[in-house]
Amino acid sequence: MEGRVAERALVLVGFMGAGKSTAARTVAAELGVGAMDSDRELEQRLGEPIASYFDREGEAAFREREEEVVLDLLESARGGVVSLGGGAVGSERVREALRPHTVVQLEVDPEDAWRRASGGERPLARDQVRFDQLHRDREPLYASIADAILPPGGRDAIRAALPALTALSGAPEGTRLVWAGADSGSYPVFFGAGLIASGFFFPGDGRRFVVTDANVARHHAVAADEWIELEPGEDRKTLAAAEDVLRGLARAGAERGDLVVAVGGGVVGDVAGFCAAVYQRGMRHVQVPTTLVAQVDSAYGGKTGVDLPEGKNYAGAYHQPSAVLCDPSALATLPPEELAAGYVEVVKTALIAGGPLWARVRQGGEVDLETVIGCARAKLAVVAEDERDGGRRQVLNLGHTVGHAIESATGYTRYRHGEAVGIGLLAALRLSGREPLRAEVAELLAARGLPLAFEGAAVDDVLALVERDKKRSGGRVPFVLVEAPGGVTPGHEITADDLRAAVEEVHAG
Ligand SMILES: NC(=O)c1ccc[n+]([C@@H]2O[C@H](COP(=O)([O-])OP(=O)(O)OC[C@H]3O[C@@H](n4cnc5c(N)ncnc54)[C@H](O)[C@@H]3O)[C@@H](O)[C@H]2O)c1
Structure with a gap:
């Protein structure tokens, strides 16, 4: 183990324009070790720019040469810092060679990546539609091999994350790190x-x-x-x-x-x-x-x-x-009931995130580590955009307006937080007019033995508590509605009649 840790390099992976080379130099300087860059090494060995070799010989030949260089670098990296070309991890042999090292994914927004990578020499950054597709295809691949994921944030983010990245080698095998960014502070x-x-x-x-x-x-x-x-x-x-x-x-x-x-x-x-x-x-x-x-x-x-x-x-x-x-x-x-209550937050988060997380959650299987990490990342991405609930963060309240009112009307003892939010989620999907999705969510909740309706309080009590929430937020009912998984928006006005109908529907009498 000791030997392995000493041999470990910090390997930066990520899409074109993520800033891997700059970050590698920054980190290497902080650690007092050497920085290596696979693209630069490759150009030296080719004796010409990557673009001209790629255009003349084609992508397959290029990937072969790239693989050779990357395998050599990873073999000799020993405690250093290495940045890899964006496509290098497409090779299974490279992915295998990455195992003993600490692999750090630098995320990048597609627009920023295009702005930085296009208009230059990069052969795969000439057509924006293809570029965006490649970004969508590759991001999950990077995430699947990464020990650590850093959201877009440039040099400062990696410098701030360095103590945590270093600490990772003292954590149990398989521990992963996600860097959380927010205006008031970032943390591992x-x-x-x-x-x-x-x-x-x-x-x-x-x-x-x-x-x-x-x-x-x-x-x-x-x-x-x-x-x-x-x-x-x-x-x-x-x-x-x-x-x-x-x-x-x-x-x-x-x-x-x-x-x-x-x-x-x-x-x-x-x-x-x-x-x-x-x-x-x-x-x-x-x-x-x-x-x-x-x-x-x-x-x-x-x-x-x-x-x-x-x-x-x-x-x-x-x-x-x-x-x-x-x-x-x-x-x-x-206890299983607590696990079930937590499952509601999983469904809620997956509805907000849409995409691969919803695809995984809607299958209804056990909640595994990947799903937990997926939910955490989805929440952190929302918080990074709007830490103080001024706008986007309100989507996290999906199902909570009615859910909180149910919890409060029943004295915080009858329903677990998650159970009440599950019922609130069904009310929110009714208000959103999304019947098939409501039925699908109801099925997921029912399969965990979760309540689909509340008892122990009157509809009017719940409505009165929603009304109080409304006063707190300046007279507006800040309802979060769902157009589709991944299409959740806050700030919707709801009529009193529609709200009453939605709450009556989730009232078991
Ligand atoms: N701050 C936020 O952003 C945020 C977001 C969502 C929910 N919340 C709040 O979270 C609360 C609900 O959290 P919760 O559902 O975790 O409730 P909880 O903290 O009451 O835990 C549920 C029960 O499980 C027990 N427990 C906890 N871990 C255990 C374990 N590993 N083994 C055995 N028993 C264990 C607890 O003692 C408790 O009895 C609510 O108050 C809600 O408002 C806050």
Whole structure:
């Protein structure tokens, strides 16, 4: 293992125009090691520009020469930094040779890639339609071989991510990293089976104050300087619970440079994150999500808070984590009903993302690591666009307007958050007028034993709570509607009659 780590190179892959060569030089300078560039090496060996060789000999001959060069570079890389030409990973032998190394995918928006790559010498950047298609085809291939995925962000992103990339070699085999970008701060998300039990932790500095709940503490522990244990349950997501945590931190002498570590589901994550946001006006926190809801949704994006009797999440703050450590093996101890409730957030996120994630989720199989990572990336992409809920981020509330009202009208005890959101999702699909999709989603939820209708509260109670939400948002009903998977938009006005009809439909009496 030691030997292997020492031999590891950091290999940058990604589409044309992603900035791999520049990033490789930046990283190599930071690490004090050498940078190698497969395109430059290839041109040296060919004795001519890639474009002229490609045009004369054709793509197949070019790929053969490229493969040879890349295999040589990977063989001799030893702790250095290598950037690969965009198409090099099309070769199975190259993909095999990448295994012992840390492979980092640099993402790039297709428009930026075209702007940077076209008009020059690149043979595959002469026709924008073909270029965009190639981008769509290749991005999943890069992601499938990458140990780490960095969203578009240039040199600064890779420099900021470097400590986390370096730490990756100390994580259990197969751990993957997704870099999360947001205006107020970016952070690494580590995904790995066995991450918690391995003792892996990031960041390495600061004392750790773990906040957890009694159910989680029975099964999962993160090494800490101090533990604060909450009673489990949404009805404990309160200011009183936050006060307990804050006073616990104060008694234990926590300081701003220390870390609150939330080990648990969305309730622990929201309360602990909120406490980190306000304790001494803000300290760092790390999320270690142990429910499916938290692993696909609540651990990312920096929304923290507690409920008030008057409304859910009525007191809170935006406060991005310093890291998220997501260990899917923690789900093994989760009760099946909680797993089912988390599945609703999976369906919701897949509807928002559309594309390959929806294609995978609509098949209804088990939620595997790929799906968890897909959901996390989809959420992070939305948050990166609009961290503070000014527009795009509101799509994440799909199903939540009616869902929150159901949770609140039934006293936060009858339905799990995910269960209520599932019913809200069906109401939102009715309001969207998307009957076949509503039927398909209802089937997915029913297959997990999830409720398709609520009881224990009157329709009027739920409508009154939606009305209160409306007042909070300046008189507009900010409904999120679905045109199609991948076509989800916020800010729709809904008539009172349509809303009543949709809520009545999901009322079991
Ligand atoms: N901040 C956000 O962006 C965001 C997004 C979505 C949801 N949320 C919030 O998340 C909350 C719901 O989260 P949740 O569904 O994770 O609920 P939860 O935190 O209450 O956890 C559900 C139950 O599972 C138990 N549990 C957790 N992990 C376990 C494990 N590995 N093994 C055994 N038991 C375990 C908990 O003790 C609890 O009883 C809601 O309050 C919701 O508002 C926040």
